[in-house]
Amino acid sequence: MTDISKFISGFKRFQTNYFGRDKELFGELKQGQNPSALVIACSDSRVDPAILTDCQPGDLFVVRNVANLVPPYEKGAGLHGVSTALEFSVRSLGVEHIIVLGHRQCGGIKALMEDRPEAKGEFIGNWMNIASRAKERVLSDMPEATVDEKVCACETASILVSLENLLTFPWVKERVQQGSLMLHGWYFDIEQGSMVAYNPYTGKFEPLN
Structure with a gap:
């Protein structure tokens, strides 16, 4: 210990x-506080967004959860932790950027792809269903790929799912359309020490510039 x-x-x-x-x-x-960015990152102990971006206290508003997921907009009963933080950062703090920060060797994505009952736990399986369409895309597009290749592909595909889900929140979509809020998808390769960002114009993850 x-x-x-x-x-x-x-x-x-x-x-x-x-x-x-x-x-x-x-x-x-x-x-x-007056942070300019909200970072939605994984709870993984190796991927601290403040350390990765070399930021000082006050620079980032951070939400961390298993596999850096954003659920779709949903009203009604329930404990909406990510949605609450998203609402506060956008509507009260007025952040200008939202970064969904994924990473390689994500345990949540691995559990999703392996589909083993013991890996799903009591809560993990239901939470990871948020990224189910990322898994479906990978299995459909990469039937001959290795398990590791599929997991890595799902890690990046799940970032896109979270970006899509962000736009289901009306006050996020409104600000994006107005140009006062920008959405970013970043992927940290913990094995190579590199970072790539999703380029919506090419549809690819490219080196961070």
Whole structure:
């Protein structure tokens, strides 16, 4: 078991570095937050969006869940955690960018593709059904591919599903059409240390520029 003192020591370094050396930054943050981007990222411990983008506190509004998924717009009963964060960041904070950040070696996508009952758990299977049409696209388009190739393809295809689902939220779609909000799909290859972004004009993921 990891000694909790590792995290306590880390907080003390954070406290020294930010509250001790960068008092101006936290002086501003005390007045409120004004992030320019919402990042919807995976809960995977290896993929921290603030570290990957080298951002400071206050730069990003972040939502993390298994497989960085966005459910479609839906009213009614239920605990809509992602939708709530999306609404707050767009309608209250006025973010200008939404980045769906996927990654290689995603455990959620692997569970979806393997379709094993034991991998679905009590909640994972139902949650991962959000990306079911990504799986269907991959199986239809790549019947001869290896399992690893299919999983990687589903990881990027699920990003597109989340981008599509974002546009089912009326106040997201309205702002995109007005030009005040931009949607981005990024994919981090943890094996290569590279990042690619979806280009809607070519329909491909291309090196991040």
